Amino acid sequence: MPQFIAQHLPILQVIVPLIAAPFCALISVRNGAWWLAFVTSLVTFAISVLLFAATFDGEIISYHLGGWAPPIGIEYRVDMLNAFVLTIVSGTGVLTLLYARASVAHEVDAKQHGLFYTAFVLCLTGLLGVTITGDAFNVFVFLEISSLATYAIVASGAKTDRRALTAAYNYLIMGTIGATFFVIGLGLLYMITGTLNMADLAQRLLEHGDSRTLRMGYAFILVGLGLKLAMFPLHQWLPNAYTYAPSAVSAFLSATATKVAIYVLLRFLFSVFGFSIPFEADILFLVVLPLALAGSLIGAYIATYQDNLKRLLAYSSISQIGAMLIGVSMLSASGLMAAIIHLFNHAVTKASLYMVAGAYAKEAGTVSIRELRGVGRDMPFTTAAFVVGGMSLIGIPLTVGFISKWYLVEAALMRGWWPVVIVIVVSSLIALIYVGKFIEAAYMHPAPQGIIRREAPLTMLIPMWIFAGLSLFFGINSSLTSEAAARAAQGLVAASSLIWQ
Amino acid sequence: MHHHLILRVVAKLLLPFILLYALYVQWHGDYGPGGGFQAGVIFAVGFVLYALVYGVDELTRILPRPVLITGMIAGVILYAGTGLVGLFQGLTFLDYNGLAADSRHGQEWGILLVELGVGITVASSMTAIFVAFATREPDIDDEDW
DSSP, X not given: OHHHHHHHHHHHHHHHHHHHHHHHHHOOSTTHHHHHHHHHHHHHHHHHHHHHHHHTTSOOEEEEGGGOOTTTSOEEEEOHHHHHHHHHHHHHHHHHHHHHHHHHHHHSOGGGHHHHHHHHHHHHXXXXXXXXXXXXXXXXXXXXXXXXXXXXXXXXXXXXXXXHHHHHHHHHHHHHHHHHHHHHHHHHHHHHHSOOBHHHHHHHHHHHOOOHHHHHHHHHHHHHHHHHTTOGGGOTHHHHHHHHSOHHHHHHHHHHHHHHHHHHHXXXXXXXXXXXXXXXXXXXXXXXXXXXXXXXXXXXXXXXXXXXXXXXXHHHHHHHHHHHHHHHHTOSHHHHHHHHHHHHHHHHHHHHHHHHHHHHHHHTSOOBTTTTTTHHHXXXXXXXXXXXXXXXXXXXXXXXXXXXXXXXXXXXXXXXXHHHHHHHHHHHHHHHHHHHHHHHHHHTSOOOTTOOOOOOOHHHHHHHHHHHHHHHHHHHOOHHHHHHHHHHHHHHHHHSOOOOO | OOSOHHHHHXXXXXXXXXXXXXXXXXXXXXXXXXXXXXXXXXXXXXXXXXXXXXXXXXXXXXXXXXXXXXXXHHHHHHHHXXXXXXXXXXXOTTOOGGGSSSHHHHHHHHHHHHHHHHHHHHHHHHHHHHXXXXXXXXXXXXXXX
16 A cells, blocks of 8 residues: 555645545535645645655656656656645645634635635645646646636635725736736647647757747746746736735745746746747846846835735735746856745745734734734734744844845855845845834834734644744754755756756 | 516427537537537536526526535546546556456546546536526615615
8 A cells, every 4th residue: 555655646646635625615514624624735745745755866756647658648747846846835735724724714704614625725736736747738727726716715805805806806817817828838839849748848849949939939938927926017916815815825825826836937947948049048137037126126115115914925925026036037056046945935934924914813803014003912922923934034044034045145146146136135124124114013012002912822823833933943954945945956957958157 | 477488488498409419519529529518518508598587596496506516526526536446456547448348448438437527517517607696696785886
């Protein structure tokens, strides 16, 4: 039996949640759907950890669906990079589901819980599927599974605020445009190569050389993924979606959805396109880098003006996504490594911060910074977790944020890009303003009269502090994450045809 | 409910043919254009037509919400279950070769079952979406705008 499981790990990663999801809708026992979803996420996390351990030494696992060998059949391909992302996604799934029990009971109608957890687990399925597959069209299918489920779980925040419905609708329109662009791009690639397997695509694109169709395909895929990952001018769906979604959903999505989209971007840029023509690198330098720089500054700047804590965090996410894209567009092994390590570091930081916001929403009934004055005295543990997460956003030493910023600045210096270094530092300083604004309100101001606030329950505090603890632990001892990120970056570098310094 | 006599009679006459046609598209999917998705939509159209002419309440009496949800789930489980059979036979997921004595018939059985799963899920989802929209009570009365 262990050998059977070991042999089928890649497919079990996806079908365990896929099969469990519909049963969540059937269970009518109180909290039954939650239990099923939680146990499922535990199983998927165990599988991810096994895959991570199996690929850590550079081994690549390939699984052929239906017994059809690639490039004809669908291939699931696990290497260091996707095992790393799989672990982030499924680990976040476990912790947010643990947190969701109390939070969702407060924010979603009891009779919708079955369907809510169905959509949640389907979203998990989609994100894991996108990450694990080695087939370009399969990426699109799973991207749609996760996105459709995401629209539904964002909309389920409508009990507390009806604006969740318009936010979800906006997200649906933008997400669908993104997916359409992505699939048009795939169509163009299919037109010139006649294949959809990523490894095969890379090979044939290299032989194909330059053509207008290839350039169009590249542009469509870049813009489509840009929408999905909320690249700066295409980020309009993100603030509302994250603000009005139930808090557990915001925590889950901020740590996984955009991260998986960045993973897909990396996979396509390096493993599929591989910079075989100069056009691809030029676009990255002339378009993506300026947008990333602008995004990291403007996102942080807008965040300083927000009164809604969840919206503040959403704009901060846009700024941090900018930082990751800066790392990607450096086109160097160190820049890539900085982007990949920031993927993990930002995931744990943002998840803990959204969990804090959710705890305020439940216990204080508000996420408005003005109304949360003096909350540090009433909810000491929750607010302390915010301080840890906030320090990580700024990039103060001993937090993961510092590690990311360090590698990012180092990579920029290696390329001699001084202006980029300045932008990274300035966006950190702006982060100091918006984080400081909340910390000041929470600790320095007296609480408004006649408000009773109690500390959040343990089921919310534990996952929140696990994330906060992780952002401290990996900030002090980053050997595991930096080693994994470095190996993943090397894998991508080896796959592309750029000449490296 | 005594007006629109012609509509009601014609709708009732058409219904069996719509459902039969859906089944034709379903089973013919192996050899020509068609398959579970198209068949599921056509099958659902039969029920939508029924609801349009006889009212949504009549439809929800025949197909209550739990039945529709069970249908959606059953289709997915049939699809995934067909895939799992291969897994337990020592092959890979969705490998149909082991479903019958020889691999050719196995493939045929596999695609038939998988498409049936798609058809069931699509038909129940389409009907459920229609019912969800048609039975939705507006939050604000028309006069209160």
